[in-house]
Structure formats: structure tokens, C-alpha cells
Amino acid sequence: MGRSPCCDKVGLKKGPWTPEEDQKLLAYIEEHGHGSWRALPAKAGLQRCGKSCRLRWTNYLRPDIKRGKFSIQEEQTIIQLHALLGNRWSAIATHLPQRTDNEIKNYWNTHLQKRLSRMGIDPVTHKPKSDAILSTDGHSKNASNLSHMAQWESARLEAEARLVRQSKLRSTEISSSSPLLHKPALAPPGPPRCLDILKACNGVWTNKPNNAASITGLTGDLESPTSTLSYSSTGIGDNSAAFIEFVGNSSGSCEAGILKEEGEEDWKGIDENTMSFRSSSGGNFLERFTDLLLSNSGNRSFSEGCGESDYGDICGSGTGAGASASHDYLEDNKNYWNSILNLVDSSPSDSPVF
DNA sequence: AATCATGGCAACCGCTCCTCC
DNA sequence: GGGAGGAGCGGTTGCCATGAT
Numbered sequence: 001m002g003r004s005p006c007c008d009k010v011g012l013k014k015g016p017w018t019p020e021e022d023q024k025l026l027a028y029i030e031e032h033g034h035g036s037w038r039a040l041p042a043k044a045g046l047q048r049c050g051k052s053c054r055l056r057w058t059n060y061l062r063p064d065i066k067r068g069k070f071s072i073q074e075e076q077t078i079i080q081l082h083a084l085l086g087n088r089w090s091a092i093a094t095h096l097p098q099r100t101d102n103e104i105k106n107y108w109n110t111h112l113q114k115r116l117s118r119m120g121i122d123p124v125t126h127k128p129k130s131d132a133i134l135s136t137d138g139h140s141k142n143a144s145n146l147s148h149m150a151q152w153e154s155a156r157l158e159a160e161a162r163l164v165r166q167s168k169l170r171s172t173e174i175s176s177s178s179p180l181l182h183k184p185a186l187a188p189p190g191p192p193r194c195l196d197i198l199k200a201c202n203g204v205w206t207n208k209p210n211n212a213a214s215i216t217g218l219t220g221d222l223e224s225p226t227s228t229l230s231y232s233s234t235g236i237g238d239n240s241a242a243f244i245e246f247v248g249n250s251s252g253s254c255e256a257g258i259l260k261e262e263g264e265e266d267w268k269g270i271d272e273n274t275m276s277f278r279s280s281s282g283g284n285f286l287e288r289f290t291d292l293l294l295s296n297s298g299n300r301s302f303s304e305g306c307g308e309s310d311y312g313d314i315c316g317s318g319t320g321a322g323a324s325a326s327h328d329y330l331e332d333n334k335n336y337w338n339s340i341l342n343l344v345d346s347s348p349s350d351s352p353v354f
Numbered sequence: 355a356a357t358c359a360t361g362g363c364a365a366c367c368g369c370t371c372c373t374c375c
Numbered sequence: 376g377g378g379a380g381g382a383g384c385g386g387t388t389g390c391c392a393t394g395a396t
């Protein structure tokens with residue numbers, strides 16, 4: 001659109017930052033806050049473009065950054081969230097306190113991607129690379145519906161990340177009177193309400209009263225800013241009904257723009273499959289949802305990779321035959337999603353912000 | 355010891371999104 | 376409503392460190 005890049009001015013320095021530059025930037029932000037990034041370099045006496053300064057600050061100088069090796073927990077979190085979100089590094093980063101999106105992205109590209117590949121998992125789709133099996137056993141249709149689910153959740157998380165950004169902006173303004181280390185603003189007012197659907201899944205799944213309560217809670221105070229989930233208490237007893245209700249609501253809401261593009265028939269398809277899931281498995285839709293997702297994504301291969309012992313609870317008995325094996329398998333599914341939910345629940349009301 | 359290959363990470367680039375006028 | 380500018384995001388590049396030959 002004819003807009004000139006911010007860094008094309010001659011005389012602006014590029015490349016690695018020197019300790020002196022770091023010091024200048026740090027000192028300026030500590031005293032004044034970053035304010036307008038574009039104006040910052042001149043005020044701070046730096047021969048850099050604002051963009052470069054922002055990057056340096058957010059990826060390196062910020063005091064609340066945790067550096068060093070990623071823990072196994074963090075690795076799992078990244079893998080799980082990547083399965084849901086794809087390459088939305090900033091959204092993933094909102095669930096990993098003290099890690100920057102750039103760091104997560106780099107870690108994914110240099111470590112996790114390769115590791116998943118080695119384990120026979122497509123790092124993009126999180127499915128086993130030999131996907132042919134799916135198309136022959138009738139699961140492919142279900143899998144595509146899962147993909148719709150994932151898209152929906154993904155879109156929602158994106159919206160939530162946007163909200164986080166907005167609130168960050170707002171609090172940056174507010175905190176501009178007391179510069180720096182604004183106990184940052186990135187953090188939304190409470191724990192991120194992402195993955196509401198997964199919470200719901202979880203509740204349905206375990207069928208525990210507590211979880212049921214948490215689901216009903218979604219209708220009220222648990223509501224995410226962007227969430228349009230609406231669960232009735234009767235939905236607990238009729239899981240798929242609850243799910244259908246949620247689908248209907250979402251399609252008429254803020255995410256409608258995205259979802260509608262898929263067409264009404266797609267959603268009808270989901271409803272039909274929702275029903276078919278129930279009848280074919282004797283379980284509920286959500287159970288089948290996770291079941292399928294995991295059978296398509298990593299469980300088998302994670303088990304294969306258990307020798308690396310990096311995957312703790314993700315590694316289980318895998319696809320072993322027999323009732324007990326399938327029970328373990330379901331347990332693994334629960335663990336997998338529980339770990340996502342736990343991470344969301346426990347994630348930072350004090351999450352780092354800059 | 356020298357050279358080459360590979361891995362890891364910081365930084366850049368280009369694009370999109372959002373806000374303001 | 377539309378354009379301009381600022382900010383943020385994701386992909387990519389380039390440099391440096393380390394390991395292999």
C-alpha cells in the first residue's frame with residue numbers, strides 16, 4: 001500500500017545489539033516506559049528503528065523473561081497448543097509465562113518439529129504421517145469434523161489473544177504514568193478463558209458433578225469475553241445436545257464470519273456426526289472427539305517415542321489391544337486434554353507482560 | 355589443526371491488523 | 376467509509392558456536 005518500511009532510513013543501525021545499546025534502551029524504558037516505539041529510538045538516543053527496539057525489548061531485555069532450556073512441561077504445552085493453534089506463536093506464548101513468541105517459535109523449529117518428525121508425526125497436522133489408514137476405516141469424515149472443531153477453537157483463541165493484546169494496550173496507557181515493568185498488561189483480568197470447549201469436553205468426559213458444575217458455570221461468570229458458549233444444566237446429561245447448542249450459538253456470534261464461510265452444511269454435518277458418534281461408540285461425542293483427535297495425532301507415535309521419556313503422561317499404553325489397553329488409551333486421552341486444561345487454568349493471571 | 359556441516363538463536367522483513375483522523 | 380500510520384505477528388535469514396571429519 002505504498003507505505004515505507006520503518007527501517008529504510010539511512011544511518012539506522014541493523015544487526016546485533018551492543019551492550020551499550022541495550023543499556024540505553026533499558027534505561028530509557030525503565031524511566032519513561034516505551035510509549036510510542038516509533039518515537040523511542042530518537043528519544044533514547046539510539047540509531048535503530050522503533051521496530052528493532054521493540055523486538056529487542058520484548059525478546060531479550062524484558063526483565064520477566066525466562067531464559068534457558070525449556071522444561072518438559074513447557075515442551076508438552078507447546079506441542080499441545082500447537083496441535084490446536086498451529087503456528088500462532090503469540091497465542092501459544094500467552095500460555096507460557098516468561099517465554100516469548102520468538103523463543104517458542106525458534107524452539108519449535110529447531111527442536112520439537114524435528115523430534116515429532118522423527119517420531120513419525122507430521123509436525124504440521126500432528127497426525128501420524130501414514131495417514132492412509134484413516135481413509136479406509138471411515139474415520140476420515142470424522143477427522144475432518146475434528147478439523148472444523150479445531151478451526152473453531154483456533155479462531156476463538158485468536159480472538160482471545162487479540163483481546164489480551166487490547167487489554168495490554170489499555171494497561172500500558174494506564175501504567176504510562178509509572179513507567180517500566182509495568183506489571184504488565186498483557187495479562188487478562190483473570191486466567192485466560194481459552195479452551196472453554198475443552199473445559200466442557202473435560203466435564204462431559206469425566207461426568208463428575210464437579211465438572212458438571214464447571215460447565216454450567218460457563219453460562220455465567222466463567223464466560224470468556226469472546227465466548228458464546230451456552231450450556232444448560234441439562235446438557236450435562238445429554239452431552240451431544242450441549243455440543244449442538246454450542247455450535248449453534250457460535251455460528252451466530254463473533255466468530256460467525258469465519259465459521260459461516262464453511263457453510264451451513266458443514267455444521268449440519270457435525271450435528272449428524274455428533275449423533276453418529278453417540279450411536280456408534282456408545283460413548284458421547286466429546287469422548288469420540290478426543291479419541292479421534294488423539295488417534296490421529298500423536299498417541300501411537302508418542303508411545304513409540306517413549307524411549308525418550310520426554311513425554312511423561314502423554315506416553316501410555318498407546319494402541320495396545322484389549323479392554324485394559326483401550327481403557328489406558330482413554331486415560332491417556334483424558335490426561336492429554338487435562339494437561340491442556342490445567343495449563344490454561346493455571347496460566348498466568350500474573351502472566352508476563354511487556 | 356583446519357575445514358566443513360549442522361544447530362541454535364537473535365534479528366530482520368514483509369505482511370496484516372488495529373486505531374485514529 | 377476510507378486512508379494513513381503504528382504495532383504486532385509469523386516466516387525467514389544470517390551469524391556464531393559446536394561437532395564431525
